[in-house]
Amino acid sequence: MLRRITPRIDARVAGGLLCGVALWLLWFPSLLTSALGIELLAAAFFCWARAAKDSAAQVPRWAWLRRPAVALWLAVAIQTLSVTLEPGSEASNMGRTLEVLRRLEAIAIVWAGLELLAALPLTRPYSDLPGPFLAVRPWLPILLPAAGFVLLWRQAPHWITVAEVRHGAALLLLVTAVLGAIRSFSRRQWIASLRWIAVTDSAMAALLVSSGLVPEMSSFLLWLGACGCHAFMLAGELRGASPRRGQLLTRLWRTASWMAIAALSWTVLMTSGAGVHGRLEPVFVLGISLTAVLTAWITVGRMVNAPERRSLVRRDQAINLSHVVATAIMALGPIAILMAWWSGFEPSWGRSLLALLPAGLGGLAAVATRQGHGRALWSRLQGWEALMRRGARALFRMVVGIERLLVTALGRATAALSGPLHDLHTGDAQEYLLFVIGLGVLAVVLPLLQ
Amino acid sequence: MNLSLVWSEPAFPAWGALAGAAMLLGLESRRRGGIFELAALAVLVPLAGLIAAQPEARLERIALVIGLAVATLARNRESLFQSECALKLLWVMGGALAFSCAGLELLILATGTSEPTEQWAVLEMGLDPRFLWSTALPLSLLIGLVLLGGAPFHFWAADLFQGTRPWLAPLIVAALQVSGGIWVAQRLSGIESFPPAARAIGYQLEVAAFVALLAGAVTLAIQRRPERRVGTLASLNGALVLAAIAATHSRAGVAHGPWAIGPWAGHLTLALAGAGVLACFAQTSTGASAAGPVLFRRHPWTGIAGLFALASLAGVPGTPGARLWLELARSLASAGKTWTLLALGAAWLSAFGAAVRQAHEGFGATGSAPPPERSVPWQARAAIWIPALGLLALYAMR
Numbered sequence: 001m002l003r004r005i006t007p008r009i010d011a012r013v014a015g016g017l018l019c020g021v022a023l024w025l026l027w028f029p030s031l032l033t034s035a036l037g038i039e040l041l042a043a044a045f046f047c048w049a050r051a052a053k054d055s056a057a058q059v060p061r062w063a064w065l066r067r068p069a070v071a072l073w074l075a076v077a078i079q080t081l082s083v084t085l086e087p088g089s090e091a092s093n094m095g096r097t098l099e100v101l102r103r104l105e106a107i108a109i110v111w112a113g114l115e116l117l118a119a120l121p122l123t124r125p126y127s128d129l130p131g132p133f134l135a136v137r138p139w140l141p142i143l144l145p146a147a148g149f150v151l152l153w154r155q156a157p158h159w160i161t162v163a164e165v166r167h168g169a170a171l172l173l174l175v176t177a178v179l180g181a182i183r184s185f186s187r188r189q190w191i192a193s194l195r196w197i198a199v200t201d202s203a204m205a206a207l208l209v210s211s212g213l214v215p216e217m218s219s220f221l222l223w224l225g226a227c228g229c230h231a232f233m234l235a236g237e238l239r240g241a242s243p244r245r246g247q248l249l250t251r252l253w254r255t256a257s258w259m260a261i262a263a264l265s266w267t268v269l270m271t272s273g274a275g276v277h278g279r280l281e282p283v284f285v286l287g288i289s290l291t292a293v294l295t296a297w298i299t300v301g302r303m304v305n306a307p308e309r310r311s312l313v314r315r316d317q318a319i320n321l322s323h324v325v326a327t328a329i330m331a332l333g334p335i336a337i338l339m340a341w342w343s344g345f346e347p348s349w350g351r352s353l354l355a356l357l358p359a360g361l362g363g364l365a366a367v368a369t370r371q372g373h374g375r376a377l378w379s380r381l382q383g384w385e386a387l388m389r390r391g392a393r394a395l396f397r398m399v400v401g402i403e404r405l406l407v408t409a410l411g412r413a414t415a416a417l418s419g420p421l422h423d424l425h426t427g428d429a430q431e432y433l434l435f436v437i438g439l440g441v442l443a444v445v446l447p448l449l450q
Numbered sequence: 451m452n453l454s455l456v457w458s459e460p461a462f463p464a465w466g467a468l469a470g471a472a473m474l475l476g477l478e479s480r481r482r483g484g485i486f487e488l489a490a491l492a493v494l495v496p497l498a499g500l501i502a503a504q505p506e507a508r509l510e511r512i513a514l515v516i517g518l519a520v521a522t523l524a525r526n527r528e529s530l531f532q533s534e535c536a537l538k539l540l541w542v543m544g545g546a547l548a549f550s551c552a553g554l555e556l557l558i559l560a561t562g563t564s565e566p567t568e569q570w571a572v573l574e575m576g577l578d579p580r581f582l583w584s585t586a587l588p589l590s591l592l593i594g595l596v597l598l599g600g601a602p603f604h605f606w607a608a609d610l611f612q613g614t615r616p617w618l619a620p621l622i623v624a625a626l627q628v629s630g631g632i633w634v635a636q637r638l639s640g641i642e643s644f645p646p647a648a649r650a651i652g653y654q655l656e657v658a659a660f661v662a663l664l665a666g667a668v669t670l671a672i673q674r675r676p677e678r679r680v681g682t683l684a685s686l687n688g689a690l691v692l693a694a695i696a697a698t699h700s701r702a703g704v705a706h707g708p709w710a711i712g713p714w715a716g717h718l719t720l721a722l723a724g725a726g727v728l729a730c731f732a733q734t735s736t737g738a739s740a741a742g743p744v745l746f747r748r749h750p751w752t753g754i755a756g757l758f759a760l761a762s763l764a765g766v767p768g769t770p771g772a773r774l775w776l777e778l779a780r781s782l783a784s785a786g787k788t789w790t791l792l793a794l795g796a797a798w799l800s801a802f803g804a805a806v807r808q809a810h811e812g813f814g815a816t817g818s819a820p821p822p823e824r825s826v827p828w829q830a831r832a833a834i835w836i837p838a839l840g841l842l843a844l845y846a847m848r
Contacts (some may be wrong), residue, residue: 059815433541440549
C-alpha cells in the first residue's frame with residue numbers, strides 16, 4: 001500500500017534535489033548544517049552514480065565523498081560534546097581533554113575541506129574525470145572544490161585559531177594551488193583545464209582565509225569572482241561554448257577571468273608576504289606567483305573565439321546574461337579589495353605593484369603570443385609551450401604517483417597491523433578456550449610479579 | 451502485577467524484541483510444518499524477562515543464562531554453524547565462569563563476606579595482602595568482560611548473528627551482554643571506599659575499554675558480512691559499558707556519576723532485534739556493482755526501518771543510540787580519560803561508516819534493476835518494523 005502511494009522519484013532528479021539542498025545547507029555557519037550538507041552532496045553523487053549506465057565505475061569512483069562527511073560528523077560530535085561539558089570543571093584534567101578535542105575538531109574540519117579541494121593525496125586527481133550525472137558530467141566536479149572552499153570559509157573560526165592546523169592546511173593548499181595550475185597547463189582540453197583552474201582558485205582563496213588578514217566577505221567575493229567565472233565558462237562550454245561566441249564576448253570573458261585571477265592572486269600574495277607563514281614565506285610567494293602566471297596564461301591565452309558553423313546565424317540579443325555576468329565578475333575583485341582596504345588592509349604601494357606582476361605577466365605573455373602569431377619569436381614560444389606542457393604532465397603524474405605509493409604503503413602497513421585482529425575474530429572454539437585460560441593465568445601471575 | 455516489568459525503559463524493548471522474534475518463529479514453524487518449533491518461545495520469554503527485570507547479578511544466574519543459550523543453540527543438530535556457536539560459547543564462557551567463580555571465592559575467603567560493599571570495608575582495614583585482592587578482583591570480573599563481548603572477546607556476538615536463526619540471536623546476545631554489564635557494575639559498586647582497588651580496577655577497565663573500542667573499530671571496518679557487522683556493533687556496544695564503568699570509577703578514586711545500564715539495555719535489545727533481521731535480508735559486500743537485495747527493492751520503507759535500527763546501534767546522529775554514545779563521551783571527558791575518549795571516537799566513526807556502507811549496499815550500486823516478483827513475508831517485515839517503532843518510542847520517551 002505504502003509502495004503504491006509513494007511516488008517514484010527519478011534518481012537524477014533526486015540527486016539534483018539533494019545537491020541543491022546540500023549547497024543551501026553549506027551556506028549556514030552551523031557545523032551541523034555543513035555536515036548535513038556534505039552528507040547530502042555525497043548522497044547526491046551516489047544517486048547519480050548508481051543511475052549512470054557505467055554505475056560499476058561511477059559508484060566506487062565517488063565513494064570517497066563519504067570521508068569528508070564523516071570528518072565533519074566527528075567535528076559536530078566534538079562540538080556538541082564540548083558545549084555540553086560543565087564549564088566549571090575545566091580546572092581539572094578535563095582542561096587537557098578539551099584542548100585535545102579543540103585540535104581534533106579543527107583537524108576534522110580542515111580534513112573535510114582539504115579533501116574536497118583535492119588538497120589531500122588520497123583523491124587528488126578527481127578533476128581529471130567527469131562527474132556521474134550525464135547531463136552536466138564535465139561540469140559536476142567543479143562543485144567539489146567549491147564546496148570545500150565554502151566549508152573552510154564558513155567554519156574558519158573553528159580552525160584558523162589552531163596555529164598548527166592552520167600552518168599545515170596553508171602548506172597543503174599551496175601545493176594544491178601549484179599542482180592544480182600545473183595540471184591545468186598540461187591538459188589540452190579547454191574543459192579539463194577549466195576544472196583544474198577552479199581547484200586552483202578555490203585553493204588560493206582558502207589560503208587567503210587561512211591567513212585571517214582580510215574580512216570574510218572579501219575572501220568570499222574574491223573566490224566568487226575567480227571560481228564563479230571559471231564555473232560559468234565551463235557551464236557555457238556545455239551550452240554551445242556560449243562565452244566564446246563573438247569577438248566582444250570572448251574578449252569580455254578573457255578580461256573578466258584575467259581580472260579575477262589578478263585580484264585573487266594579488267590579495268593572496270600580499271597576505272602571504274605579511275609574515276603569517278614565518279620562514280616559509282619565500283616558498284609561498286614563489287608558489288603563488290607561479291600559480292598566478294600559469295592560470296593567467298591559460299585563461300587569457302587559450303580562450304579563443306569559437307568559429308561560427310551555422311549557415312543561418314541566429315540573432316541574439318545585444319546584451320545577454322553572459323555579458324552581464326562577465327561585467328559583474330570584473331567588478332567583484334575591486335569591490336572585494338575595497339572592502340578589505342576599508343576594514344584596515346593597507347599594503348604598501350611598492351609591494352602592491354610587485355604583487356600584480358605575476359598575473360599581469362602571465363596574461364600579457366598570452367596576449368603577446370596570440371597577437372604575434374606567425375612571427376618567428378612567438379612561434380618558437382608556442383613550441384616551447386608544447387614542450388613545457390609535456391613536462392608539466394610528467395611532473396604532475398610523478399607527484400601523484402609518489403603520493404599514491406605512500407598512501408598504498410600506509411594502507412598495507414595498517415592492514416598488516418590489523419591482520420591479527422581479523423584472525424582473532426575468526427578462530428576455532430578451542431583457541432578461544434586457550435585464550436581465556438591464558439588471560440586468567442595472566443590475571444593471577446601479574447599481581448604476584450608486582 | 452508489577453507495571454515496571456511491562457513499561458519501564460528496558461522492559462518494553464525486551465517485550466518488543468520478543469514480539470518480533472515470535473513473528474519470525476511463527477513464520478519458520480509454518481514453513482517447517484511443526485508446531486513444536488514454537489517451543490523455543492519457552493527459552494525466549496525468560497531471556498526477555500531477564501532484560502526487562504535486570505535482576506541482581508549472581509554467578510548461578512549467569513551460569514543459567516549461558517546454559518540456556520548453549521542448550522538452545524545445540525538443539526538444532528542439523529545446523530553446523532549453530533553447533534559451533536554453542537561450542538564456542540560453552541568453552542569460552544564456561545572457562546571464564548570458572549575463573550570468576552575462583553576469584554569471587556578468593557575474595558570471600560579474604561573478607562569473609564560476599565557483599566561487595568562489605569568486602570571493600572574489610573579490605574580497607576589492610577589486613578589482607580595486596581596480591582590476594584589484586585588477583586581475585588580482576589578474576590572475578592572476567593566473566594563480565596567476556597559476556598559484554600568487547601574485544602578480544604568480540605568474536606562470539608558476530609558468530610552468533612552469523613550462525614544462528616534471526617529470532618534467536620538478538621535476544622541471546624542482548625541477555626548475555628546485559629548480564630555481563632550488570633555483573634561488572636554490581637561487583638564494583640562502592641569500590642571508591644577502598645581507593646587502592648578503585649585505582650587499580652579503574653586503570654584495568656580503562657585499558658580493557660580502550661582495547662575493546664579500538665579493536666572493535668578495526669574489526670568492524672573489515673567486516674563484509676552484514677550479520678557480522680551487527681555482531682561487531684553489538685560488541686562495540688558492550689565496550690561502551692566497559693568505558694562507562696571505567697569513567698565512573700576513575701583513577702582518582704572518585705565516582706563520576708553512574709551510567710545507567712537500563713536505557714543501554716533497552717536500546718541494545720531493540721536495535722539488535724531490528725538490525726539482526728535486516729542483516730538476514732542484506733547481502734555480503736563484494737565490492738562489485740550489484741543490485742540491492744529483495745527487501746530494499748521491493749519494500750524500501752521496511753529497509754529504511756531496518757537501517758534505522760542499525761544506525762541507532764552504530765550511534766548515527768539523530769538516532770536514540772547517538773545519545774548513549776554522547777552521554778558516554780561526556781562521562782569520559784569529565785573523568786579526563788582522553789585516550790579512551792579518542793578510542794571511542796574511532797569506534798564511532800567506524801560504526802557510522804559501517805552503517806552508511808550497509809545503506810549503500812542495501813540500495814545497491816545500480817538503480818536500474820526491476821523489483822522482484824516475490825515479496826518478503828509480512829512477518830519478517832513486522833519483525834523489522836516493531837523494533838524500529840520501539841526505538842522511536844524510546845527516543846520520544848527520553
